[in-house]
Structures are given as C-alpha cells and as structure tokens.
Amino acid sequence: MITPVSRRAAMKWAAAGTFGLAAGIGTTAGLARWIRTEPAPYRFFSEAEARLLIPICEQIIPRDDTPGATDAGVIFYIDRQLSSVFQRHQPTYRLGLDAFRKTCLQVYKSPFEQLEFARQTEALRLIESNKAPKELWGDRSQSAFFNLVLDHTKQGFYGSPRHGGNRDYASYRMMGLAYPNLIGQNRYAAGRPI
Template sequence: MSDLRFLPRRDFLKITATGLVAGSTLGCLSESEGWWFFTSEEARMCYALCDQIIPPDDFPGAGEAGVASFIDRQLYGPYSEHQKTYRLGLASLDKTSQALFQTCFPDLESHRAIELLKLLEKGDVSAELWKGQSPVRFFNLAIDHTHQGYYGSPRHGGNQEIAGYRLLGIEHPPLRSRRQSQAPILPDHNEKQG
C-alpha cells in the first residue's frame, strides 16, 4: 500500500482561510482598479486627454461620459493593435507635459493642456520624447476613439448616461440587430424609386 499522508484538519482550515482571504483581496484589487488594459496612471492620462477633446459644458465631457473606459475596453479587445500606440503615446504625452510645463498632463490647467495638444496636432513636439512614434498619429487616433466612445452605444463602455445622444438632441436610438425581419435601413436599389 502506498503511504498516504493526510493533512491535519487544523492545517487544512488555515490554508483554506488564507486562500479565501487572499482570493477576496485579489478580487477587490482588480475591481477597484476597473481597467482591462490601462494602468491606473494611463487611465488617468486617457481621461484627461479625452476630456480636453470633448470638454464639459452644459453636457458632460468625454471624461464623465466614460470614454476612457470605452477606449480601455476596446484596446483589450477589437482595438488591440493600438495597444502599443496608446501605451507609448500616453507616456510620451506626459513626458512632453513635464518637459514644457513641469507638471504631469492630467494636472495641467485647461489652457496649458490645449496649448500642448495644439503642438501635438502639428507634430511640433520633441521627437526624442516620442521615441520614433508619430505624435500626430497618436493624437488623431485618440480623437477618433474619443468620438466613437462619446457618440457610440453605451453598451461598449462609453456614452454613459447617454451624454452624446443628449448633446445631439436625439433619444437613445434603437439597436439594429442582424435579424432580417426588420425593415431595411436603405431602400432596395433594384426597386424603382418614385
């Protein structure tokens, strides 16, 4: 017969209790972070960037509308090919902010952030700080993704409280499914138009 060793009940309970506490702690950490791709600092940077692209006024800005969350989710999934662009771009944006204003980008006053983004838009920033990455390409990508997150469906993580729809003055549009039973969006080109 093989020599089977049994774990004493007291040791089993200690190990189980430790596992439960550690497991629940890990769950809390990942829940409190809430980011799929971004680090906390990258998320803070993305929030500030998006909020400059669509700032708050009578309606919530892109930050409050959850656009950073939208971008984060998309980078983890369908936009994964842009992960490196965002990781390097956000870091380079912050380095540029530090070099020009001695302050990290999310802490800049709005007029300074706009000044920096205008330089970014023209590509008029230090190439050394951007490590061969195009600041113009990064900024244009961030603008595109901010618009998609702000005006797109809330089911993708952005446009929280349907801020984009309210800004445009439209109700929550119905989602088109892939079922053929719905009326076509465009008329059939084979039919005569009267």
C-alpha cells in the same frame, strides 16, 4: 496592490491549481480578502495611464452645460476596445502616452493632469501639429497618436452605450436625438411629411 495584469495572471494560475503559491497568498484570510477585491476598473490601462488619458479625452470633448468625455465614460470605451478589437493599437497608446507624459514634464515642468485647462489645450496642440520635442517621440508620429485618440474619443462619446461609452446616452441627449431609437413611428401621412 494587485495590478490588473497580475490579477488576471493569478486567475490563470488559480485555474491550474497553483493559485496560492503563485499569488503568494497562503492563508484563508488572505484568499478571502483577495476575492473581496473590487474588479480593477481597467482591462488594458494602468491607473497612471488612465489618469493621463482621461483629461486628454476631456479636452477633446469637454464638459460645459452638457456632459463631456469623462462623464460619458469614454475611457472605458477605449480601454475595452484596446483589450479586444483594437489590440493592434496597444503599442501606440502605451508608447504614445509615455512620450506625451514626458513631453509635458519637459515642456511645462508639470504632469499634464495638473496643468490648467488652457495649458492642457496648448500641450495637445503641440502634438497635434508634431511640435513636441522630437527626441521624446523618436520615430513615432505625434499627430498620428493624437488623431487616433481623437477618433476613439469621438467613437466612445457618440457610439452605442453597449460598448462602454456614451453613458446615459449623453451625446444623443446633447444633440436632441431620441434614444432608444424610435421604432415604429411613421411621420408621413397622405403623401407629405407632417
């Protein structure tokens, strides 16, 4: 499988005229197959990281009778920003997700994704309050990692859909806000609101 990173690298090499050699695709059939490949869904996250982060975001804003973080595409918001304006947060995510994955394996003997919902909540409360095993986190603050994910999740859920999240204006619908934003209406008349 071509990972997102190696595929991007391959594109660069292709531009330099050494594509076939570098990507190890020597035949026309191989090239055709590569071109048909669906674009990788993520720009920054690996598939495994995304599988872990999606239920974390869903814990922060869960689905009930209205859509949650997964439905709204919060992961795509975070992924897109991490590969552009949030590049400075890349290490926090990469290292934090790894430490959290190990935390769940050690404390709950199970990957986070496979825990029951209530148990997942418990696991997140652990890092929210800096109570996960210290040796797994080293110098890194568990709560700082959690707070960053919390903030980015809210941004992805409530921000403009043009940044990848808030799919179908899910949060605006949830809060009863008209969207697109109403322009041109004037609810005032004769000096008093109507």
